[in-house]
Amino acid sequence: MTPRSTSDPTPIDTRLRTPELEEQIRRRAYSFYEQRGRQEGHDLDDWLQAETELPGRKAKSASA
Numbered sequence: 310m311t312p313r314s315t316s317d318p319t320p321i322d323t324r325l326r327t328p329e330l331e332e333q334i335r336r337r338a339y340s341f342y343e344q345r346g347r348q349e350g351h352d353l354d355d356w357l358q359a360e361t362e363l364p365g366r367k368a369k370s371a372s373a
Contacts, residue, residue: 334359 337359338352345351 330363333363337362 334356338355341355341358342348342351
Protein backbone atom coordinates (compact mmCIF):
# COMPACT_ATOMS: atom_id res chain seq x y z
CA MET A 310 0.00 0.00 0.00
CA THR A 311 1.39 3.42 -1.00
CA PRO A 312 1.33 6.04 1.77
CA ARG A 313 -0.55 9.24 1.01
CA SER A 314 1.35 12.48 0.84
CA THR A 315 0.41 15.06 3.45
CA SER A 316 -0.73 17.36 0.63
CA ASP A 317 -3.27 14.81 -0.69
CA PRO A 318 -6.84 15.80 0.13
CA THR A 319 -8.64 13.29 2.30
CA PRO A 320 -12.30 12.88 1.34
CA ILE A 321 -14.88 13.83 3.94
CA ASP A 322 -16.04 10.85 5.99
CA THR A 323 -19.35 9.82 4.42
CA ARG A 324 -20.84 9.30 7.89
CA LEU A 325 -20.48 13.03 8.51
CA ARG A 326 -22.30 14.08 5.36
CA THR A 327 -25.69 15.69 5.54
CA PRO A 328 -27.96 16.31 2.57
CA GLU A 329 -27.02 19.99 2.81
CA LEU A 330 -23.30 19.18 2.72
CA GLU A 331 -23.78 16.88 -0.29
CA GLU A 332 -25.58 19.72 -2.08
CA GLN A 333 -22.77 22.18 -1.33
CA ILE A 334 -20.20 19.73 -2.68
CA ARG A 335 -22.29 19.05 -5.78
CA ARG A 336 -22.76 22.74 -6.56
CA ARG A 337 -19.08 23.57 -6.10
CA ALA A 338 -17.95 20.62 -8.21
CA TYR A 339 -20.38 21.66 -10.94
CA SER A 340 -18.92 25.16 -10.90
CA PHE A 341 -15.49 23.67 -11.68
CA TYR A 342 -17.05 21.78 -14.59
CA GLU A 343 -18.56 25.01 -15.93
CA GLN A 344 -15.32 26.97 -15.47
CA ARG A 345 -13.56 24.36 -17.61
CA GLY A 346 -16.06 24.94 -20.43
CA ARG A 347 -18.12 21.85 -19.55
CA GLN A 348 -15.28 19.54 -20.51
CA GLU A 349 -16.10 16.06 -19.24
CA GLY A 350 -13.80 13.54 -17.59
CA HIS A 351 -12.83 15.45 -14.44
CA ASP A 352 -15.82 14.71 -12.22
CA LEU A 353 -13.88 12.94 -9.47
CA ASP A 354 -11.19 15.62 -9.40
CA ASP A 355 -13.88 18.32 -9.22
CA TRP A 356 -15.69 16.50 -6.42
CA LEU A 357 -12.55 16.04 -4.32
CA GLN A 358 -11.50 19.65 -4.87
CA ALA A 359 -14.95 20.85 -3.80
CA GLU A 360 -14.70 18.78 -0.60
CA THR A 361 -11.41 20.42 0.35
CA GLU A 362 -12.85 23.92 -0.03
CA LEU A 363 -15.85 23.53 2.26
CA PRO A 364 -16.06 25.60 5.43
CA GLY A 365 -15.05 23.62 8.48
CA ARG A 366 -13.13 21.06 6.42
CA LYS A 367 -9.72 22.40 7.43
CA ALA A 368 -10.74 22.83 11.06
CA LYS A 369 -11.83 19.17 11.15
CA SER A 370 -8.59 17.90 9.62
CA ALA A 371 -6.45 20.14 11.84
CA SER A 372 -8.03 18.66 14.97
CA ALA A 373 -7.45 15.08 13.78
